[in-house]
Amino acid sequence: MKTIEEVKRELRGSIAPIITPFQEDESVDYETLSSLINWHIESGSHGISVTGTTGEPSSLTLSERERVMETAIQSAKGRVPVVPGTGSTNHQETLHLTKLAQEMGADAAMVIVPYYNKPSQHALYKHFKTIADSVDIPLIVYNIPGRTAVNLEVSTLARLNEDCRNIIGVKESNKDFEHINRVLLHCGRDFLLYSGIELLCYPMLAIGGAGYISATANIMPGKVAEVYNAWEAGRVDDALKLHYDLMPLNDVLFKDTNPAPLKAALGMMGKITPKLRLPMDLPSDALQQEIRSVLASYDLVKQKESEVK
Template sequence: MVTPFTDDNQVDHDTLARLIDWQIAEGSHAISVTGTTGEPSSLSLAERRAVMETAIRTAAGRVPVVPATGSTNIDETVYLTKEAEKLGADAVLVIVPYYNRPSQQGLFQYFTTVARTVNLPVVVYNIPGRTATNIEPQTLKRIRQHADNVIGIKESNRDFEQVTRVLSLLGRDFLVYSGIESLCFPMLAVGGAGHISATANLLPKAVADLYNLTAKGRWEEARELHYRLFPLNDVLFIETNPGPLKAAMAMTGQIRPHLRLPLVVPSDEHQAKIHEVLQSYGLLQPGRLG
């Protein structure tokens, strides 16, 4: 989920709570906050904790809440991960440390150290396009062998072959979630467990249905939905996420169009394209999103 901001650039907890209620009503299977789409590197530790608290309190056990607790600083990661456990999170999402560009041994030590500090399930978040480092499947297997509460990975590596390698090495019961919108359906086809989706901020029911249809064996319908979602998935990454998404959500009346620097709203040209795509989905109709 996005982190909405007020006009004076503070976290808008009222809007966040409203969005969470809407997500649950629309059929989202779980809530994840302070991931990439939630601008975690632009939030203070206190703000990240407060967002987690709002999400867990608002969800109130109706669906699992899986906050992202990773950072490039292991002490911060451990602190946020422990706080998530205290607040009642159901699992945590921990990103591969960014900027540092650690070795595979460094990643092994980092994730096993973090995982051992809590009893929560831990989902590794691999997004090489943001972190400049890919966690290799063999490294993930080592981590799993030494920390059995590491139960899955959000895979945002565009090398789709990696998904098959992970499931082959770690077993088909290891939970692999797609972090790339256009790969959500293909990942389900090779044994993925689901997806953690930015597009779900706009179309939660459709994104949830993509999983629901495959779970029922209705693959042809899921394939058609995959292609129906593609234009929206594509335009929401026309610039760095979550800029286009927040612009789209502002156009639909869900949030104010605010990001924290260095992120800014998309160019006028790109906003016009976003508006065009939203219109084609009927998302600009008054009252469409409640």
């Protein structure tokens, strides 16, 4: 197993949060998942994450989550780090999945703030501390208040960072950029800070972030990864140009709940069968037309003649 310091050096750049593809009968399409992972690695993604928000974990059974994690680790074959999402609203389930990720050989695990329960900061500390103490694998906390209805406060995260040597970073899907700045101030500049908000991926690098976990990487993995590559190489103008080039795609992919627009887009691109499980569903016909139009502007699909004005 890699040391924590080795993982911290490797886990930088675009960590692509892969969708979970379904077949027409809504069973998990593990073969397509493996193909997507290979495509991402060949396209330049710096790491892979599965069963995070984009991977629809709440729509999967426990055994399906386990097999998705296993498929990702086996498909990556050590070429890039793999960081499965192991969090749940259920503490014991989170412990089980995080321990299993370690046994399977994942490089790190991403653990979401429990959703629906709305735990206190004290309870959140105990939840994450217990998980960190149960494994040796590095952990990335996932703070997404828009989905969980509770924000992991900077003081709680700083306390966890101080008390748990294997809590190495946080994915902040938090639009409060002041909060995000304070994470590095109070947790230290070597704490790994990732953006989970597409329009904050570039700004996060500017304040010392380690990278981002952007759903848009599912559509254009090479271009999303190149934002980090350009920044790291000191080509600031190139990175900034890419940031703005990606903005129309970022915008349309979040006009409905993620990952519905992503799956519609990937279906149009011929990458997957565009299926979700209820209560999630594909976007409206009007939004799907808009998605196709945006994809066509990037030469990812051909615009239908009936949609060309």
